[in-house]
Amino acid sequence: MARKNIFGADADIPKTSEASGDGGASITNLRPLANMEKPIRRSGPVGAFSQSLGSISEKAQRAADLEKRLADGQAIVELDPAMIDSSFVPDRLNGDPDDLDTLIGQIREHGQQVPILVRPHPDSDGRFQVAYGHRRLAAIKKIGGTIKAVIRSLSDEQLVISQGQENNARTDLSYIERTFFALRLERRGFGRDIIMSSLGVDKAALSRMIALAASLPDELIEAIGPAPGYGRTRWAELAALIDSGSKKSKALKLIGEPHFDALSSDERFERVFEQLRVSKPKARSELWKAGAHKAVKITETDAHLTLDFNKGAIPEFGAFVEKRLERLYAEFLEAKKELEA
Template sequence: MNKATDRSKKMRAMFGGVDPAELAKSPNPAPSMTATTKQRVSSGAIKSMRNTFSDVEKENEKLRQMIEDGSVAHELSTDDLDPSFVADRMVVANDEDFEKLKASISASGQQVPILVRPHPETPDRYQIAFGHRRWRACKDLGIPVRGIIKELSDEALLIAQGQENHERKNLSFIETALFASRLAKTFPQTVISKAIGKDATTVSKLLKLMNALPEEFVREIGPAPKIGRPRWEELAGHFNNGMLPDPFKARVDAVMISADFELSASDERFSAILSACKSAETNAATTGSIATAAKSWIGNKQILMKDGPNALSFQVDAKRQPELAAFLKRRLPDLMDEFELEILKEDA
């Protein structure tokens, strides 16, 4: 049995109800390719095919394990399902990827079941752990959704929900940060780390970012799939205690109420808002109207921290605290090395 046929049969056994015993039967051998034909096959196409099979096999393995645990896929009315109690994805208008998913399900059926649990508060209803887009697509198409029903605690549901999105790598950076922020309202950092597949240091950075940015403001921009952590942090640097200073807010508000903003994709919305902030910053620097930084002390009034909309600075009185000043000078290179390592780890 060749590998491609073997994988195909496994998929049919998983999703089409084929008796797994049929997998042991050998198919008729496929006609062999001539040497000339083999040479025409591009290495890129072969690599793409291998990657596709690898992704499918990972998903099949997860579902196969569920079936071994006694779970089977059921046809469920989309009206009997409710989303997870913690949203992880932003729903946006004119979502091309979602329209492609709907077209695929309409043409070929729902290939991968969703995961649900009996609703913890409402009898005869279910709550989705993962597969929200498949549920919405089936709902729009007016067809039942295939789902595996499994008893899950709140924590187990959130971990399954987060890990499925992490493995598929289809949540944007800011959607992951927003998901972590919502989880932090109820769950400890250990659960957040498991749910989003990030270590404690990364989780802390995500939460710090979301503490600086109002959630409603982020939602107005949208998922911005092409915008990564550095640019979001750059935008957050213009906020002071969760708010934009007046000169910045005036320009950003003007952008957000424009017709172009409403019709733009979320990446374009982000870029327009960041440009407005930079423009306000340049104007403030020219007129000398940059907002005053918030000041606070670290230690027993040993280090003065100034946290402004555009800069963060630390000040030590080297005459009164020579040993502390020398210590900080000595430690700064090591801290920079540690920072660079963390950045490389996150990017990987």
């Protein structure tokens, strides 16, 4: 005895009408599977059987597609934020608290619109590591609940490329953040080809970025923060101001002042920049006279004190002092020792 309707193929198929004139009725009442709404015309039991096999094949293909999306990390999942760690190379500097508060407000009102990208943590089983979405992660930790994420198996190189390219696409990082990120990547041994791919810049631009970041103390960059209102030109000017040792010391002293952290990031940049560019006092210049003779011109700056002997006034005096420099130095050390005793 033949087994009928083994796949239930004709459960929703209306009976054909011989009077229809076209060999079968149009199947318009079938429920679409996964948005596949195109009508399928079949005639007779063979057609119904073929349709059933086709539906099974479509379901299997959709299942295979879903498995591939999961394997490729294209499916969005919900994760516990407490199980997610930051990237091993930070790309952000501490900004203004108000910016994070704004993002928290947006997520509270509209929900998390864009998932973050994570990878399984290379050193901690069961944990994850962010490639991008650090601010969203920080916001969700404040709000509470799970975070939407895409999980992908990424090498270190793939992670930093994804991290940099996503931020480039969102124009999310300030100039100094991108520049400092490039320097951090190079310090960790990444090749410049990887860094160029991450930041979307050419070799010449990358060289300038790394040179600029390297010319500034790390602690100064971190203390100022992203300074979104200032680009390459102003940061290069700051680096030029800080080139001397005394200016560097002054800058580091400024970032340690009370209430410096209370300023916005742009205000912190302005504070350091304006204090360092203050005009230096004019060099001291005076004449030392020996009787009626203008014997020595004395010029003093922050870095130098110059004695300019007037040989026309007293020809041998300069040479006389020169020969006694060692004796004078010994007397200086002895006097210094007595003062410190």
